[in-house]
Amino acid sequence: MIAPKAWDGRCSVILVGLAYYPAKSPSDKTFMREVALAAEEDHGIDVRVVSIAETRKWVATPPQTCDVRPPLVYSPRPFHAVTGETRESLAHQRHGALREYAERTSAALALAPVLMRLRAESGARYVHFFDNLGPAAGAVARIVGLRSGVTLLSSNGSSNSLMRRAYWRASFIGSHDVVAGSDELARNLLQSGVRVRAVIPWAASVDPRGATAPYSARRKLVWAGPLQCSSAGELRLAAVTMSKFARDVPDVAAEVWPKPEYVSEYSAIAETFGVPVGVPGARFLDELSQVRVLVSPVPSPDYIVAPPLAWLEAVACGCTVVTTPCRGLPAPLVEAGAVIVAKNRSVPALKEAIVTAWRSEGPAVKDLPTARAAAARYVDLWRNRDHRL
Numbered sequence: 001m002i003a004p005k006a007w008d009g010r011c012s013v014i015l016v017g018l019a020y021y022p023a024k025s026p027s028d029k030t031f032m033r034e035v036a037l038a039a040e041e042d043h044g045i046d047v048r049v050v051s052i053a054e055t056r057k058w059v060a061t062p063p064q065t066c067d068v069r070p071p072l073v074y075s076p077r078p079f080h081a082v083t084g085e086t087r088e089s090l091a092h093q094r095h096g097a098l099r100e101y102a103e104r105t106s107a108a109l110a111l112a113p114v115l116m117r118l119r120a121e122s123g124a125r126y127v128h129f130f131d132n133l134g135p136a137a138g139a140v141a142r143i144v145g146l147r148s149g150v151t152l153l154s155s156n157g158s159s160n161s162l163m164r165r166a167y168w169r170a171s172f173i174g175s176h177d178v179v180a181g182s183d184e185l186a187r188n189l190l191q192s193g194v195r196v197r198a199v200i201p202w203a204a205s206v207d208p209r210g211a212t213a214p215y216s217a218r219r220k221l222v223w224a225g226p227l228q229c230s231s232a233g234e235l236r237l238a239a240v241t242m243s244k245f246a247r248d249v250p251d252v253a254a255e256v257w258p259k260p261e262y263v264s265e266y267s268a269i270a271e272t273f274g275v276p277v278g279v280p281g282a283r284f285l286d287e288l289s290q291v292r293v294l295v296s297p298v299p300s301p302d303y304i305v306a307p308p309l310a311w312l313e314a315v316a317c318g319c320t321v322v323t324t325p326c327r328g329l330p331a332p333l334v335e336a337g338a339v340i341v342a343k344n345r346s347v348p349a350l351k352e353a354i355v356t357a358w359r360s361e362g363p364a365v366k367d368l369p370t371a372r373a374a375a376a377r378y379v380d381l382w383r384n385r386d387h388r389l
Contacts, residue, residue: 012046012122013039013382014115014146015070016137017130018077018107019261020051022066026224026259026284028153028309031371032130034205036070038375045379048118050075052107052131055261075114077107101134108136116144126382129175138174149177149381153202153306156229156299158188158327165192177381181306184328188304200377201330203369204312212318215362218292221245221354223275224257224284227308229299232269237324238295239273241350249358257287284310288317293357297342297350301325311339316368320357324350338363 015036020029032049039045047070054074115127127141129150141148150172157164168189172178177197180186186196223238235256242254256277258266267277280287288294294314298305303326305311311321315338324345333339337360342353 011044011379011383012048012124012126014048014050014118014122014124014127015130016050016052016075016111016127016133018051019053019055020049020072021055022072024282024284026257026280026310028202028228029130030205030313031202031309031374033067034371035375035378037067038372039379039382040070042372042375043379045382046122046124048073048122048124050111050114050118052077052111052133073114073118075107075111077103078110079103079106104132105134105136108133108140111137112140112144115140115146119144119146128177128378128382132171134171135173138172138176142174147176148174149179149197150175151179151181151200152185152189153181154228154308154328155185155188155304156302158302158304159191168192168194179378179381182304182328182330185304185306198377198381200374201369202306202309202312203371203374204309204316205371212289215292215318218290218318219251219253220291221252221254221293221295221358222257222291223255223295224310225259225296226262226266227296227310228305229303230296231299232265234297234299235266235269236273237297237345237347237350239270239275241347241354242295243273243275244347245351245354245358257284285313285317288314288319291317291319292362293354294319294321295350295354296321297324297345298326300345302327304328307333307339312368315339315363315365318362320360320363322350322353322357333363333365336363336365337361338365 015032017029017032021027036047036049040047049070049072052075118124125147127146127148129137132152138148159165169192172194178194180189180196180199181202183199186199189196221242223235246252246254254275256270256275257280260279260281263279270277305326305328307329314321321339324342329339340353340357342349
């Protein structure tokens with residue numbers, strides 16, 4: 001048995017997320033990475049990261065681009081094995097919502113020995129989950145002696161649904177601090193009886209290493225993902241619309257950029273519509289700096305966005321994002337033409353929005369939120385909470 005580390009007064013925190021890459025990637029977990037890095041560098045927090053998924057099995061990240069800190073531990077997701085050969089998705093395999101929820105619960109239960117060991121090694125008193133792993137997450141945290149928080153970034157439902165309200169209330173049983181990614185989501189959670197500790201919008205930390213082409217000179221039209229709750233259905237809608245637009249406009253380079261773990265499934269869909277596939281991986285930001293329009297439809301008008309981190313990175317890199325009707329979009333992004341919303345979720349409407357974006361002068365957004373500022377708010381939450389369970 002490992003003897004508990006003597007508490008030295010330094011704030012030590014464990015961060016947990018599905019599919020965390022120890023380098024820049026096209027994943028929303030890049031935000032979690034930026035928060036971890038800023039918490040250590042700017043605020044002296046002792047951070048330990050747990051990834052539910054050994055992402056090294058999906059893509060070989062060049063060692064020179066991998067983070068040395070914070071320390072990263074991989075934890076398995078029981079009943080859902082993934083290998084580098086199959087390249088199946090660990091986080092979002094296509095199965096029913098109930099099975100997905102059950103598997104996330106099993107992943108939370110498997111965290112108990114990992115959290116216990118990290119608590120003993122670091123003296124951590126707090127664990128923050130960047131994915132909804134259900135009530136098992138809060139229960140496991142309490143069992144190992146940790147205060148817990150959870151961030152909910154988006155949702156494909158609203159408080160108008162009795163089932164959704166019950167789902168939210170059940171999900172956060174045992175969790176001390178619930179953080180919402182947008183005001184819209186926070187209102188829905190509060191209406192459902194969930195106490196929201198803070199609203200911390202996700203933000204980009206963009207440092208493009210490649211040359212950024214002028215908007216008018218960019219020829220790339222791209223779908224990237226899947227992002228948040230989007231899936232193969234959103235890719236099909238985007239791919240057929242992008243192919244139609246490319247036939248009408250000369251010199252358009254339409255491409256699909258699946259995340260590394262989705263290459264097999266999503267490449268097959270893209271090829272059906274004759275759209276080439278690229279996998280930028282760690283070069284995601286470099287490639288974004290050459291994109292004119294990012295096409296990113298969402299599942300339904302009830303879907304609450306935060307918005308996805310890739311949208312914010314695209315805007316910061318000078319791209320325009322085109323999506324379908326949804327809730328929670330920050331007004332400044334829409335007013336500045338950074339995000340253009342189609343009239344409805346159809347091919348003609350999405351194509352019309354792409355035309356508008358393509359003919360525009362590009363986004364004119366000032367003072368985008370930063371990941372470092374978001375990290376400061378998380379650190380304030382972690383430091384100033386009473387650590388008694």
